[in-house]
Amino acid sequence: MIVATCVLAGLGLVAGLGLGLAAKFFAVEVDPRQEEIGDILPGANCGGCGYAGCSDFAKGVVEGKAAPDACPVGGAETAADIGRIMGITIEEKERSVALVLCQGDSTAAPTKFHYNGMTSCASAALVGGGDKLCGAGCLGLADCQMVCPFGAIEMTEGGIARVISERCTSCGKCVTACPKNIIQIVPASAPIHILCRNTDKGGVARKACTYACIGCKKCEKFTGDGSMVVTNALASTDYTNPPQDPAVIGECPNACIKELDLSKKAVQH
């Protein structure tokens, strides 16, 4: 009995010493700032910064490879905190959000056939570009919703995607997931948006969707400062110089232009 106790205690002592020494000699040195940054990052591991998760991003910041304000989820606050840890000042970056540039829901955009395949926009897009007559429109099979780590995309009753801008962190995952390229990252402060990507001309576009841009150039002429430009029969907003006057909305014959308040932000828990 005593022998057994002593042997076990001895074994424990030896193993403990071994581990203790190993921990000392084989310790991986981590910059303490890396851990600190890791702690304040949101932990969403969305990859929106271009790194494989939050801790990888923290490592990148400490090594000077990643921009300290590149975390789209944490936004300005996190950037400021990272700046404090790193001992640098960071200019406040403007918040941006994702926006679905399509209003062609089931009431507005007719379909050309009944699609009965995989529930995935990317798969549907391989079948003649999808079931919508409009070649540019949202297919509504929720590829963007599936990839959004923040639950910031909902499907409307009419079956198209809508970004809940309060929750959006502009990580950009939906932008890459959309096979129709109709999701764009826009500055949250921009008030006026053109919600269409259809490049068809007049009559063809009109048939495809009641909200289709027909390339009439009325908005381009009205704004006159290059904030709205028509190229390839499609008007688009220049977000480096976004239009401010809501009067342009009335100019659009097909109601493609909308005033949206994207600046609200959900309280982070």
Added chain:
Amino acid sequence: MRFKGGIHPKYNKSTAASSVEKMPLLGRYVVPISQHIGAPGEVIVKKGQEVGRGEPLTKAGGFVSAPVFAPTSGKVKAIKEFPHMMGNMQMAIEIIADGEDTCWEGVKPLGLWREQTPEDLKSAIAAAGLVGMGGATFPTHVKLSPPADKPIDTFILNGAECEPYLTSDHRVMVEQATEVMEGVGLMMRVLGVTKGYVGVEANKKDALEALRNACPKDLDIEFALLEVKYPQGSEKHLIYALTGKTVPAGGLPMEVGCLVQNVGTAVAALEAVEKGWSLIERVTTVTGSGINEPKNISARVGTPLQDVIAFCGGLTSAASKVIFGGPMMGFSQFSLDVSLIKGTSGILCLDADEVTQFTAGPCIRCGACVDVCPMGLVPSALGQYAERDRYAELGELCVNDCIECGSCAYVCPSHRPLVQLFKRGKAELRKLQQQAG
């Protein structure tokens, strides 16, 4: 030789005995610019221009490309987007016929094929806009130009026509046997090949006999009756059935020195050389429970589907789906305003009873798809990887060797859209490989 896997769907070849009927000249044709695999052609006519029958409307937009031609004489009314059989809107040229059907003055026959050089034959084929008429529409002159390190020693004529319902190749073999065999000789001359095979499925014995009787004495051709099994007409399986050679994974038939051509292409090649005709007309089967008078017709390329249907007695009241090609690999149509293209081997009209909409379920790992896959792949695993967006694994499981024959989806008790999953998988894998450089 008997290839592994494959299926035995109901063949429904009810039009096998009906002779080809020529469609009368129409007042209007819509000729899509892109009717082949490869770069679309460049339009070389203008709105309002008068064109003759067989006059080129486009010129090839690269080496892997083919021109399209005016199906009759008339005036170019519009050059704009029209519904295309691929399920979207594509550029097409609308021609209003003048009713004269005058031949374009540029049409010049080269002469007898035996007196021409292989190079001249090949350029005549390219100029006539020939593409694989079995449905894949790969430009024929490209196929006839194998790279120097991959010499072709065997020519194979594909008369399998393994798709259910279709009988157009069957009728061509029976009614134009001489032209088919002369076309075979012509293409063998282009390639400098002496050994040829003709493979026909056993349900078309009359076609094989007709070809055997029409074969010129100086050609060394072996005629083989093949087992009736889908997809017997797939290039790789036809090669295996006839020669016992296996095309290596990821390779083309030229890896084993073989080249396969469809019977319709053989006829078109002969007409291109000896008559100077470009590819403006083809034989196609209009059939199925949804059409009043199923027949084999000969129609100009660019004939609107509406007119084809009218010529065949119209759709039945229960018709609910129109497919270009066969039921296994064909394309469902979204509009009756599409037009017939060079690769349209059949127009299948099905009524509501025959069109079942399934709801896909999860894979139950029964292995039925593994048994029937003629390429020896594991469709069940491929499907599950594709569903989970794991495309790199798809590549490791050789998704690119899938010939999209649909045998797996045909037998799947869970009605999984396997072919669609693989098509998506191939597209995503291509993207991954492009990113990796």
